[in-house]
Amino acid sequence: MTAPTATLRSSAVRSKRRGMNPRRNRVGMAVALVLAALAVLLPFFWMISLAFTPEKDAFRSVSLVPANPTLENFGTAFIDANLLHALYNSAIVALVAVIANCIIPVLAGYAFAMMPFPGSTAMFFGLVATSAIPVSVTLIPLFLMAKGIPLAGGNDIFGHGGSGLLDTLGGIMLPYLVAPMNIFLARQYFSTAPAELAEAARIDGAGELRIFFRVYLPLARPLIAVVAIFAFTAVWDDFLWPLVVTSSTEMQTVQLALARFLASGNVQYAPLMAASVIVTIPVLLVFLFNQRSFISGLSDGSVKG
Amino acid sequence: MTATATSPGVAAAAAPGTIQGARPPRAGKPKRRWTRTSIWGLLFTLPAALYVLIFHVIPVIYGFVLSFTKYSPLSRSGPEPIGLKNYTTLLSDPDFGNALLVTGRYVLQVLPITVIIALALALLVNRPFRGVGLFRSALYIPHIVSLTAVSMIWLWMYSHNGLINDVFAFFGLPDQSWLLNKGAALNAASAMRIWKALGSNMVLLLAGLQSIPKELYEATRVDGANRWQSFLYVTIPGIRPMLVYVVAMDIIYLAQGFAEIFVLTQGGPLGSTTTVNYLIYTQAFQYNQFGSASAMAFVLFAFIVGFSLLSIRGLMGRQK
Structure with a gap:
């Protein structure tokens, strides 16, 4: 029977992988998620920023935080x-x-x-x-x-x-x-x-x-x-x-x-x-x-x- | 008009059940008879049924009849029957042919990218950790904001002084007139739609992922499968019904692109972003050609049904 040995081997591999990967993985995933969320929300940040930027400044490059916020x-x-x-x-x-x-x-x-x-x-x-x-x-x-x-x-x-x-x-x-x-x-x-x-x-x-x-x-x-x-x-x-x-x-x-x-x-x-x-x-x-x-x-x- | 038309995810709730075959209520009692209760049941469904009949079913029939007529709403006389002429004219109408190609290209360049990114995002948020709800919600926001409003944001981002050109300038690249360039305009609209469609696709695929029993992953791991193999042999088959649904819904909604085109390009430049829906709108409500616009709508309908079925067959087929 090869099954038990296969299981043993795989569990050994698994525990080894468990030992080194999870932390790095978790950080990688967190970074990916934060980046994705920021990229997805970025247009809305700009919408809000521009809404508070004086119209005369809107034709120049707009910064994420308006220099002279206005209503x-x-x-x-x-x-x-x-x-x-x-x-x-x-x-x-x-x-x-x-x-x-x-x-x-x-x-x-x-x-x-x-x-x-x-x-x-x-x-x-x-x-x-x-x-x-x-x-x-x-x-x-x-x-x-x-x-x-x-x-x-x-x-x-x-x-x-x-x-x-x-x-x-x-x-x-x-x-x-x-x-x-x-x-x-x-x-x-x-x-x-x-x-x-x-x-x-x-x-x-x-x-x-x-x-x-x-x-x-x-x-x-x-x-x-x-x-x-x-x-x-x-x-x-x-x-x-x-x-x-x-x-x-x-x-x-x-x-x-x-x-x-x-x-x-x-x-x-x-x-x-x-x-x-x-x-x-x-x-x-x-x-x-x-x-x-x-x-x-x-x-x-x-x-x- | 289905009220759900503008928001894919909203309508999204309806169909997978129908695809998977919704379980009949009360586990399908073998024989239903007319009793006092069931007569009341019929009465309760009547208001909704009548509404759907009048505002969903009859318009389809009415529109089909109109597609065989010549009709201007401004003329005193009613629709004038002209047989198949609207359809035969469409066959040789270069504008309509172009609109079909534009619509097809639009669907094909948005759909695969948005589904793949949405699946990646769904995999990322498919684990319990603190704040995961926050990420799910953040990623979902583009979906709930109206297509018109997000198109306005992107209109500005693509404008001469907009964000995209700023990024280009940062890398020392020349300015582009994204929406005025025949080669770039449809791609620009597609990029926006990819971004817009991510949230609803992600939520649906996430629901698909969460319906996969954890034991299956355990079992494959015991069998020595690596991550990639368990993704290929457990995840993909597990989310297949949902994937089919997501793809079919995306085809249906993308093929009806209108508001974003209206805002971003008005069909231009040189018709390079004139989708079939945009053409129907101009044909009907600017040129008052209700007959031929109806014929266009039914050709589009046929294409949507055809491609949806094709993609469903394609995705389900490999399951044997």
């Missing part, structure tokens, strides 16, 4: 890009999208997990599969549908004659209300929830809606956190749909407000970076306060499948 760029950003209005628009749309996503797809996912019916599995996969449809495929039809919503924006009952929901907050929020992926996340979450609670509640005569809202939804806090964060960032970070559906500056979302800096041939980088900082802060805060659910939500949905 003037933030003032310019708020006035020139009408940033306050954009923040308001994005916040309203995000709020509606978050509430809708925390109820509609979560309720569906709950039903798929806890109250299956004939054909529910096929229906579930059909719904989730739609999350892979490219944006460009639905962009034009959605634009025409927003324009043709009956009785909105001067439209008649057949959706003709007016501009419908184009250039309104209602039009902007249209595609974000239910992300099919959230149905998936909700089903994953509730498929590990105890069914006994529902059975007990049913025996007590509680209605199904009541069971969902009073028993299971309060248990689903981590799920709700993930769904809310996803819905928020989806709205806050989107660019193409608001670009297409809005036309006036009053209806601009935050990302469109940033793009306004590009309209003039000569881009004012310092105020643009100040605006970028402001627009980024809400997403960053949401992320930092929910890091755990954010990252584990991503991996939970994917590996525990």
Whole structure:
């Protein structure tokens, strides 16, 4: 038998390797990690630095720590890009999208997990599969549908004659209300929830809606956190749909407000970076306060499948 | 429009389950019957189902119909059926051909690099040590900041007085107009996208790594395998489903590049960065050609589906 000798030899090799390598390895890895993190974050350091650099200095080489820090760029950003209005628009749309996503797809996912019916599995996969449809495929039809919503924006009952929901907050929020992926996340979450609670509640005569809202939804806090964060960032970070559906500056979302800096041939980088900082802060805060659910939500949905 | 479109990692959560075949709820009771509870179940799914039908499924059908018509939203008359003409025109349209090539090149030069670096980073942060969470979060940040905002940062970094030229000057190299140079612009956009995609890929691959049972590594070590062998024979097969998912999602999102192109180059110089999505946008919303823009969207759709399936086959195939 050669196996024992092989094992012996390898364990000898291993212990030798253990003796010399780990420390050097660990230092090497720490250095690699720090370098990687710095390289990845470097553009953000420069963004922040430039945001506090006076516009007149921004054309020279900028140092990582501004020589004469100033807040003037933030003032310019708020006035020139009408940033306050954009923040308001994005916040309203995000709020509606978050509430809708925390109820509609979560309720569906709950039903798929806890109250299956004939054909529910096929229906579930059909719904989730739609999350892979490219944006460009639905962009034009959605634009025409927003324009043709009956009785909105001067439209008649057949959706003709007016501009419908184009250039309104209602039009902007249209595609974000239910992300099919959230149905998936909700089903994953509730498929590990105890069914006994529902059975007990049913025996007590509680209605199904009541069971969902009073028993299971309060248990689903981590799920709700993930769904809310996803819905928020989806709205806050989107660019193409608001670009297409809005036309006036009053209806601009935050990302469109940033793009306004590009309209003039000569881009004012310092105020643009100040605006970028402001627009980024809400997403960053949401992320930092929910890091755990954010990252584990991503991996939970994917590996525990 | 899927609301998830802008953030790959966000949508990321959905699919691996579907790839691996999500376990049916309640371990698939053999026969489901209509009971009071299951009727309520159907009712609970209806709001979501109706929404998805109206805002995801019908638009696809509507768009497909539009792709066989000539339609300007400015004209009084509705879409005018013209059969396959939009598609046959696309065959000989040099702009569209160019956009397909640009999109393909973009995907191919971002995807392998970002996945390899992301895997290296995932291996680095896949061990418990103090502050590992900090590193994971730091590396993830580019992913959560909007594509528009990060493109603005890179627009400045690539500008005449930007960071990249400063670095070049430091090494005594001449200034470059990165985004105005036909040969460099797409590479510049790709570099940004590699950086942007690292975080979500890393987090997903990390989840893949953590799903590998520790005993497997123990066993290979007992068998005398070195690090490289255990990486090759344990790590890679272990993360394969996740790897397939990451690659497929990256293809789907990269092939739809738009916001970064809009900000960095507006498709220029000389169309060298005009991706299909950017072309669709200009065709539809600047030239009001909804019919031919829809046809382009479906050709892109077909390419995305084709390449995703191809990469899934390629990566899963070797598993036998």
